Amino acid sequence: MKKALLFLIIFSILFTTGCWDMVExxxxxxxxxxxxxxxxxxxxxxxxxxxxxxxxxxxxxxxxxxxxxxxxxxxxxxxxxxxxxxxxxxxxxxxxxxxxxxxxxxxxxxxxxxxxxxxxxxxxxxxxxxxxxxxxxxxxxxxxxxxxxxxxxxxxxxxxxxxxxxxxxxxxxxxxxxxxxxxxxxxxxxxxxxxxxxxxxxxxxxxxxxxxxxxxxxxxxxxDAKENEGIAMLNNRIRATGIDATYNGTDLSILATNIKTKKKLIDAENLKVEFLVKIEGQVHEFTLPQGNYTGIDTEEMLHDMEEAVENEVKMNIVNTLEILQKEYQADAIYLSDYLEKYHPNVWKQVKDNWDEVFLEAELEVDVEVVIERRGLTK
Structure with a gap:
């Protein structure tokens, strides 16, 4: 038995000599x-x-x-x-x-x-x-x-x-x-x-x-970079980004740390779709106007800042959608994919002439900005 095992081990060594086609x-x-x-x-x-x-x-x-x-x-x-x-x-x-x-x-x-x-x-x-x-x-x-x-x-x-x-x-x-x-x-x-x-x-x-x-x-x-940002927002492909806006004649910078967008079909017959964009973030940079020593201390002021950022984001997204629809007729926002997955009956009616339908689709944008933190100083 021992001799047979020894012979088997020696014989198996012949097949473990390395890879014949190995390249250094x-x-x-x-x-x-x-x-x-x-x-x-x-x-x-x-x-x-x-x-x-x-x-x-x-x-x-x-x-x-x-x-x-x-x-x-x-x-x-x-x-x-x-x-x-x-x-x-x-x-x-x-x-x-x-x-x-x-x-x-x-x-x-x-x-x-x-x-x-x-x-x-x-x-x-x-x-x-x-x-x-x-x-x-x-x-x-x-x-x-x-x-x-x-x-x-x-x-x-x-x-x-x-x-x-x-x-x-x-x-x-x-x-x-x-x-x-x-x-x-x-x-x-x-x-x-x-x-x-x-x-x-x-x-x-x-x-x-x-x-x-x-x-x-x-x-x-x-x-360009701004238009790419608009597409990325609509496709939920941004982890964090800075958003610049103007508030009361002063530059306002927001660090957006959570951006989520949902598509909602409002009118199937006329293909009206709404993009609901929700942004959460914090004040990244804001210089108080001269004479203001109280800082960002009221909910009204914070709400106005949020509205200023909302308007800036909405304007950029609307401009981006217009370029995709009117200039390129390119559905880079996965609208067809959304219809096929969640509204298959609608998709069956428009898929054969999607380029023309996309060109005439009514796309609305609703942006909600929530500033959660004001930074270390008011």
């Missing part, structure tokens, strides 16, 4: 950010894209680093991201491995063509290596310019590090709304409309503010 970490290139531009070269020969790969130099890391350059960036052409990576095999010493890809940047020229966007998104979604939680970004200029941009900050010398850090941390801002590959595909499946954060180089700094509006996988235009 320093024998692969791990892109951190990829940018896709249109290839305008006359001799492109079917290579539709100019792709920028940016990846860390692992030989510059650690105590015994042998090289100083921390980041490399290379350009390649191809009919797809994967084809461009394959075409680099003769120029790089190691193969490209996209397992740790964090950010994908689409240029304006690429994103304006729905065939381009659909092909790129489909390829990313089908690939079994690429993480479906990579962040998507659109830039009004070229992706190459954005990725090659250098920053003044010594700790973050390249834009892909800054891009990813800002996108995942969000900095408690409503100036942009991060969007992953999975989120973007879900938006397209649900409503056919989505937004991607807009990033650009401003002098030596990366600026992420506003968004690109996509409809049926095509970039149709841009919105």
């Amino acid at each position: 970490i320093n024998e692969r290139i791990y892109p951190y950010a990829v940018g896709i531009d249109v290839n305008n070269a006359e001799s492109s020969e079917g290579d539709s894209y100019m792709v920028t790969f940016s990846y860390p130099n692992i030989f510059s890391m650690g105590e015994n680093a042998t090289q100083e350059e921390t980041i490399y960036a290379v350009l390649s052409t191809g009919s797809s991201l994967f084809d461009a990576a394959q075409n680099l095999t003769s120029n790089l010493q190691y193969p490209i491995y996209n397992k740790h890809l964090k950010v994908l940047v689409l240029s304006d020229a690429v994103a304006r063509n729905p065939k381009n966007v659909l092909g790129i998104i489909d390829g990313l979604n089908r690939d079994y290596v690429i993480n479906k939680m990579i962040q998507l970004v659109v830039t009004p200029k070229t992706a190459e310019e954005l990725i090659f941009g250098k920053l003044k900050a010594k700790r973050q010398r390249t834009t892909e590090g800054v891009l990813y850090s800002i996108l995942i941390n969000r900095q408690n801002t409503s100036m942009f709304t991060p969007k992953t590959l999975a989120n973007f595909i879900d938006d397209m499946d649900r409503t056919g409309v989505s937004t991607l954060p807009m990033a650009s180089m401003v002098e030596d700094y990366v600026d992420i503010a506003g968004a690109g509006i996509f409809k049926n996988y095509q970039l149709i235009g841009y919105i």
Whole structure:
């Protein structure tokens, strides 16, 4: 019995000698950010894209680093991201491995063509290596310019590090709304409309503010930071944000810490929908007028402040809705999704010509602001 067990152990060792296809970490290139531009070269020969790969130099890391350059960036052409990576095999010493890809940047020229966007998104979604939680970004200029941009900050010398850090941390801002590959595909499946954060180089700094509006996988235009805030409020996608208003000729700043929006169908026949926005927050900054030494000491004064903020928020949301309806005819507020889930009978009547119905829909906004705290001083 003991001899048989010993033989079995020795025999099993033959099958535990390691992975035959194992590749060492320093024998692969791990892109951190990829940018896709249109290839305008006359001799492109079917290579539709100019792709920028940016990846860390692992030989510059650690105590015994042998090289100083921390980041490399290379350009390649191809009919797809994967084809461009394959075409680099003769120029790089190691193969490209996209397992740790964090950010994908689409240029304006690429994103304006729905065939381009659909092909790129489909390829990313089908690939079994690429993480479906990579962040998507659109830039009004070229992706190459954005990725090659250098920053003044010594700790973050390249834009892909800054891009990813800002996108995942969000900095408690409503100036942009991060969007992953999975989120973007879900938006397209649900409503056919989505937004991607807009990033650009401003002098030596990366600026992420506003968004690109996509409809049926095509970039149709841009919105600024305030308009993005309006969409984010209606979609309940703000954790906290500052709201500026004017009260009695003085600047008033509110830190909104709790924002909730509900949709309510008022008139099914004429498609009249009300957005109920409730905001809770605290006074962030307010300079008392000269001669006022009592501070924010009355409920009437507090109520007037709340009303001033309500008017400011309502004006911004109404303006945003008008842009979505009249300029872009893009349902970025998930109204069709709301009707399909909670009013299916109404949705059946309007789904076949939703663009026209959305354009003429009557959208009302009701904002309620509650200031819970006045700060350390009245």
